[in-house]
Amino acid sequence: MVKRLFLAVFVLMLAAFQTAQAQQVNWEPPYRVPEYFDRSIAPYGGFTSMGPNGPYIRFNPDMWFRAPSYMNVFLRAHEYGHIFSRGPFANPEANADCWAARELGRTDPQILDQVIAYMLNVMGPNGGDATHGNGFQMAQLIRQCSGR
Numbered sequence: 347m348v349k350r351l352f353l354a355v356f357v358l359m360l361a362a363f364q365t366a367q368a369q370q371v372n373w374e375p376p377y378r379v380p381e382y383f384d385r386s387i388a389p390y391g392g393f394t395s396m397g398p399n400g401p402y403i404r405f406n407p408d409m410w411f412r413a414p415s416y417m418n419v420f421l422r423a424h425e426y427g428h429i430f431s432r433g434p435f436a437n438p439e440a441n442a443d444c445w446a447a448r449e450l451g452r453t454d455p456q457i458l459d460q461v462i463a464y465m466l467n468v469m470g471p472n473g474g475d476a477t478h479g480n481g482f483q484m485a486q487l488i489r490q491c492s493g494r
């Protein structure tokens with residue numbers, strides 16, 4: 347189990363390195379939790395769970411390696427938002443998006459602007475689901491929370 351986690355962390359570090367090469371990312375979570383790849387969370391791109399030793403985050407590799415790197419930066423911040431956000435909405439997905447938007451708006455506004463453009467122009471009315479909202483709704487919430 348430990349071996350498998352180590353391998354997964356290594357693979358994720360490679361992915362993070364690729365992301366860092368694509369674009370400078372300043373954002374870091376308040377503290378890191380274990381992050382690894384797991385196809386079984388499909389259709390979700392990311393999933394935060396509470397384990398016996400605390401929270402951990404899984405990413406869907408099939409989506410991670412296809413998505414633009416800035417969307418993965420946002421996805422990662424969103425998953426950390428499930429750990430650190432405290433409101434203000436009833437919907438935990440909106441809280442996670444809002445938390446991620448505030449964080450990235452502060453540290454990486456140029457990345458957040460790319461995320462907003464992607465949601466408006468690529469996802470549009472089709473992206474997301476009932477709990478996350480479509481691309482337009484997500485972009486609006488992110489703007490509201492970040493002031494971008």
Ligand SMILES: [Zn+2]
Pocket residue numbers: 424425428438439442
């Ligand atoms: Zn979420």
